[in-house]
Amino acid sequence: MTDILNALILFSNFVLVPATAYGAQLALGALGVTLVFGILRFSNFAHGDTMAFGTMVVILVTWWFQSMGISIQPLPTALLALPFGILATVGMLLTTDRLVYRFYRKQRSAPIVFVMASVGVMFVMNGIVRFIIGPNDQAFNDGARFIIKARDFKAATGMAEGLTIKVSQALTLGIAVIVVIALFWFLQRSRTGKAMRAFSDNEDLALLSGISPERVVMITWIIAAALATIAGTLYGLDKSFKPFTYFQLLLPIFASAIVGGIGNPIGAIAGGFVVAFSEVTITYAYKKFLKYLLPENLEPDSLMQLLSTDYKFAVSFVILVLVLLVRPTGIFKGKVL
Amino acid sequence: MSINRNVLMFLGMFGLLAIVGFGQSWSVALTILNLCLISAVMALGVNIQWGYAGLFNVGIMGFAALGGVAAVLVSKPPVTEAWSAGAAGIGLAIVSLGVTIAATIYARRQLTGRLRSLASLAIIIIGFFVTRGIFDPSVSAIEAIEPAKTGYLGGLGLPIIFSWAVGGLFAAGAAWLVGKIALGLRSDYLAIATLGISEIIIAVLKNEDWLTRGVKNVAGLDRPVPREIELQNAEWFISLADKLGANVITFSSIFVKLSYSVLFAIVLLAILWLSEKALKSPWGRMMRAIRDNRDAAEAMGKDVTRRHLQVFILGSAVVGIAGAMLTTLDGQFTPGTYNPLRYTFLIWVMVIVGGSGNNWGAVLGGFLIWFVWIEAEPASAWLMNLVTSGMYEGSALRDHLVASAPHMRLVVMGLILLLVLRFSPRGLIPEKGGR
Numbered sequence: 001m002t003d004i005l006n007a008l009i010l011f012s013n014f015v016l017v018p019a020t021a022y023g024a025q026l027a028l029g030a031l032g033v034t035l036v037f038g039i040l041r042f043s044n045f046a047h048g049d050t051m052a053f054g055t056m057v058v059i060l061v062t063w064w065f066q067s068m069g070i071s072i073q074p075l076p077t078a079l080l081a082l083p084f085g086i087l088a089t090v091g092m093l094l095t096t097d098r099l100v101y102r103f104y105r106k107q108r109s110a111p112i113v114f115v116m117a118s119v120g121v122m123f124v125m126n127g128i129v130r131f132i133i134g135p136n137d138q139a140f141n142d143g144a145r146f147i148i149k150a151r152d153f154k155a156a157t158g159m160a161e162g163l164t165i166k167v168s169q170a171l172t173l174g175i176a177v178i179v180v181i182a183l184f185w186f187l188q189r190s191r192t193g194k195a196m197r198a199f200s201d202n203e204d205l206a207l208l209s210g211i212s213p214e215r216v217v218m219i220t221w222i223i224a225a226a227l228a229t230i231a232g233t234l235y236g237l238d239k240s241f242k243p244f245t246y247f248q249l250l251l252p253i254f255a256s257a258i259v260g261g262i263g264n265p266i267g268a269i270a271g272g273f274v275v276a277f278s279e280v281t282i283t284y285a286y287k288k289f290l291k292y293l294l295p296e297n298l299e300p301d302s303l304m305q306l307l308s309t310d311y312k313f314a315v316s317f318v319i320l321v322l323v324l325l326v327r328p329t330g331i332f333k334g335k336v337l
Numbered sequence: 338m339s340i341n342r343n344v345l346m347f348l349g350m351f352g353l354l355a356i357v358g359f360g361q362s363w364s365v366a367l368t369i370l371n372l373c374l375i376s377a378v379m380a381l382g383v384n385i386q387w388g389y390a391g392l393f394n395v396g397i398m399g400f401a402a403l404g405g406v407a408a409v410l411v412s413k414p415p416v417t418e419a420w421s422a423g424a425a426g427i428g429l430a431i432v433s434l435g436v437t438i439a440a441t442i443y444a445r446r447q448l449t450g451r452l453r454s455l456a457s458l459a460i461i462i463i464g465f466f467v468t469r470g471i472f473d474p475s476v477s478a479i480e481a482i483e484p485a486k487t488g489y490l491g492g493l494g495l496p497i498i499f500s501w502a503v504g505g506l507f508a509a510g511a512a513w514l515v516g517k518i519a520l521g522l523r524s525d526y527l528a529i530a531t532l533g534i535s536e537i538i539i540a541v542l543k544n545e546d547w548l549t550r551g552v553k554n555v556a557g558l559d560r561p562v563p564r565e566i567e568l569q570n571a572e573w574f575i576s577l578a579d580k581l582g583a584n585v586i587t588f589s590s591i592f593v594k595l596s597y598s599v600l601f602a603i604v605l606l607a608i609l610w611l612s613e614k615a616l617k618s619p620w621g622r623m624m625r626a627i628r629d630n631r632d633a634a635e636a637m638g639k640d641v642t643r644r645h646l647q648v649f650i651l652g653s654a655v656v657g658i659a660g661a662m663l664t665t666l667d668g669q670f671t672p673g674t675y676n677p678l679r680y681t682f683l684i685w686v687m688v689i690v691g692g693s694g695n696n697w698g699a700v701l702g703g704f705l706i707w708f709v710w711i712e713a714e715p716a717s718a719w720l721m722n723l724v725t726s727g728m729y730e731g732s733a734l735r736d737h738l739v740a741s742a743p744h745m746r747l748v749v750m751g752l753i754l755l756l757v758l759r760f761s762p763r764g765l766i767p768e769k770g771g772r
Contacts, residue, residue: 123751
């Protein structure tokens, strides 16, 4: 019995808890991608770098607060800086929309032209972020580290295995839940949210009923900026901030959005968790876990790892391809334009 | 008139290189020229996919890296002990993988309903563990042999120049597989799928040490041209340098770079000639017809999916050739240095700026953008020094600005792409209206 419990604790510690936090981060990122896709109808390649930009502003403001001695211990100062990051990112995205995307909207260009323009925006944002904060790792989490420490857990329960829950993980989940509830309330109940859904569903019909397209687009960018900054900051608090890592997050985020059904917000959330859990479960080494569960003579001597950790991109990608082949609209019916 | 304009633009490009030659040094100018030539070949490959057929492939990095693998596998001498230790196991694992895939496909064709999913799942799981069971011990056996020096299977020990063709074949094979899976998808999805595949290829190359030594890198690759030190000791070379009145050591390095340039130029011209022939043939007209109106072409009886697969393979093969050339020039294979900004998106900027659909445009774009990419670094450093010259020495902001100047070139590239897309979407040398 204790063996089974120990195995469960081990599994929660290394798979369940980290994957849930990572899944929530991916879900927030995928929500941004999916909203932009639903309203503007293109895959935004600059989303990863938008996250990096927002997080960078949050980090800079955090440093400024720290130098002035402002803090909200035991929570990280970054939460206090988050609104500033969101504001700056909103400004950035509205500027790029005005300077870049609006022209192509007027021209009614093909989606692929938008994608290319977003690649250009990606380059510029990537350059700006590296220029301002440099290409290296930045740790900016100054709050308390743990809610439950492995040692305390062991002492309290008397188990051989410990469970660790980091503050950043709990924060991620809490904030993600609040953000998602607020977003769904907005989309379902508010007048603007309904206009957005109508616009996404049938653009011409929405225009006929007097919905202002420019306003819908503006609100979409504002929400996308907020989601990207929050997702980026939470990811940075949980792991660390590095511009190139954020660029690479693009792939799991796209995978999440498409797996869930692109253009569909519920799908983006489900997709985020599907991708995160597959990545973590497939790259986890099960040796110790099985040791608890199997009789002694069956104990494995290898690591029992399905795939090496470096293949985590491959996992999100294989899921992506499978979904595209078997059910192109995603788990929840999204759009296939 | 437009022919003259194009000739003038190319002359201007060589003028820029000459300015570097006189201003900095000829050695630097030739280094830039060599990479310009390789970039031009890559841009030609992308142009075949995008310009001819409208396929948006952002997996260039992966195909270029496969070309690099070819350079290693062709030129490095085989490690005999590693072969006897693990080659049989690796071969068996590959067979087992093949059997698994074939059995899965067979099961999916023969069975229906719930039984089909269950059977394929069971076959995949059993196949995975059997394959891993054969594969893992062989890999550790291979990697255990002198891990500091070899620890991999080695290659065929042939002259490295053959690897350029082999690189093309590798990339073509991968493109066939990718195309089979991804070409049915709409354009954005194809982009995302290829982006993912290129990341996977790099992950494999970084991790499968038995094949490419992974992040331990393979250095000291064979060269298709003589080494500087051999030249410096050769009678004929010393007398040639004497005749030209040049320093033997400087001249030898320039001579080596020039030999590379000649080889690369031959490849570039051959591919350019073939591409132009293809574009002007009925095949080229058909491709453009498919690109411009897919439904109409399909109604005329053209097999669009097959043609897309064909053009995807051809374009990727050209990128693979360029990738092998690049690794040959570097003299080493370093999987850790492949970065999508440099190897995928930069090539895209070249094609868009040069003029999508026009091969000469792709070549000019390859030259120009590589030149700007390289020269943007000293230029922005110079600019930053100028901007910050008013600040006092040693101020933190000034140090930061000067140190970060190299990142400006990403911004420059993005701006160039955005400006060309907006104000001159047909590029420097637009596609000819062939109708």
